[in-house]
Amino acid sequence: MGNMQTFTAVNLNTNGDSPGGANTATVAAAAKAFLATLDATQLTKINLAFTDNQSRQTWSNYPATTVARKGVALKDLSETQRTAVMAMLKVALSADGYQQVLDIQKSDDYLNTLGGQGADGFGSLVDYYVAVYGTPSATDPFQIQFGGHHLARNLTYNGDKVSQTPQFVGSEPTSFEVGGKTVAPVEPESSTMFAMVAALSADEKAAAKLTSGTYDDLMMGPTHDDGEFPASEGLVVSTLTAAQKKLVTAALAAYIDDLADDAAAKALAKYTSELDSTRIAWANNTGPTDESSYIRIDGPSVWIEFINTRSMSTPNIHYHSVYRDKNNDYGSTDPS
Structure with a gap:
């Protein structure tokens, strides 16, 4: 099989906006x-x-x-x-x-x-x-x-x-059995992203729906390194209740907490300090097992996308998800 993606270098500096805490x-x-x-x-x-x-x-x-x-x-x-x-x-x-x-x-x-x-x-x-x-x-x-x-x-x-x-991170299939135990590699990300959307009222869900089209995969996956993120859309987190904001924070933590503990805590604090200026959005569907369910978190610094895509190997959907920092990808501020 040939190389299905073409990678073009973007000039990267070393001035990424990191809150520190690295080991x-x-x-x-x-x-x-x-x-x-x-x-x-x-x-x-x-x-x-x-x-x-x-x-x-x-x-x-x-x-x-x-x-x-x-x-x-x-x-x-x-x-x-x-x-x-x-x-x-x-x-x-x-x-x-x-x-x-x-x-x-x-x-x-x-x-x-x-x-x-x-x-x-x-x-x-x-x-x-x-x-x-x-x-x-x-x-x-x-x-x-x-x-x-x-x-x-x-x-x-x-x-x-x-x-x-x-x-x-992704998983195909979404879960499977190994040695009598269920393995679900992307369960923390999937469960918190779907819980975040499920907690919205009908009016909030309507306000969070993306109007710029349908989505069959991630917008900012591999090869998208020029820092040109889509225009912000969706529901502003500042309008949510305290309980709903906790669900947004839990979704963020599912990604950020993959890093060693001190640095992860500092990064999460940075994103939560920007929470009121962050938007959440969805397109296509919002069910955990629905094909093409698409959910997004878009903040001043953070960008997270999650989608259910069709599996080639099983009769079910599988997960694709990307997390990017608009001001710190590859430790660089250049792309943005």
Whole structure:
């Protein structure tokens, strides 16, 4: 299969508007430990220049067989090297964020067991790639990039500052059984986004409905790095009750809390300080199992989209979702 997406570099600076709180020294140490396990050939593929903006922006929700990734696939690393990759992610993310990485990988293993169109060739080692941009440091900028089918973790550090966006999470199917246990990789995001909309009155729901068209996928997914976000639409959060505002905050937290705890708390505080100027919106449908249900949070800094899309491998819908920071994607303010 050919490369289904064309990535065009956007010039990125290092002036991202981050509230700080990053555990950068710990993450840098784990990243250095991973890089130390690589031979010279692997290093040239994995440790790329921080100024290579096009590579830093090369991520996708498609499987790696459809859209080529930078770095090296987990399948081409030794068990020791893969352990070092996961140790690096574990210190960069919260416990929930790290578990979500594992669960999304499990969904690819599950898809692979189904076989047939849309399922062959998936897997937790085949579809997931890792790259490190720049020299990991407690003071100088560097980025960790990890992702594959339905996952993109772009973690950019610069001293105390950190960006976890662009962030893509998805799940096909939405839930499945592994060893007698139900795995639902995107349940925190899906449940809080749908709860936020379900709490609206009929008038509020009408005011929140997008009028600019229908949506069959995300507006600001991969390749959309120019900072040109759609015009703000929907219901202003300042008009909501305190209980409804808590549901908006819970939806935000489902995404932001994937980051290591201190930095996540500071980022969430930043977004909630802008809550009254934030809008929520929906299009198509609002049911958790309805096809094409689309929900959006659009703030001065934060942008989150969630959609139910048709599955190629199962008879049901599956999830796509993206979280971006308008002033801190890739640790940069340039796109906006």
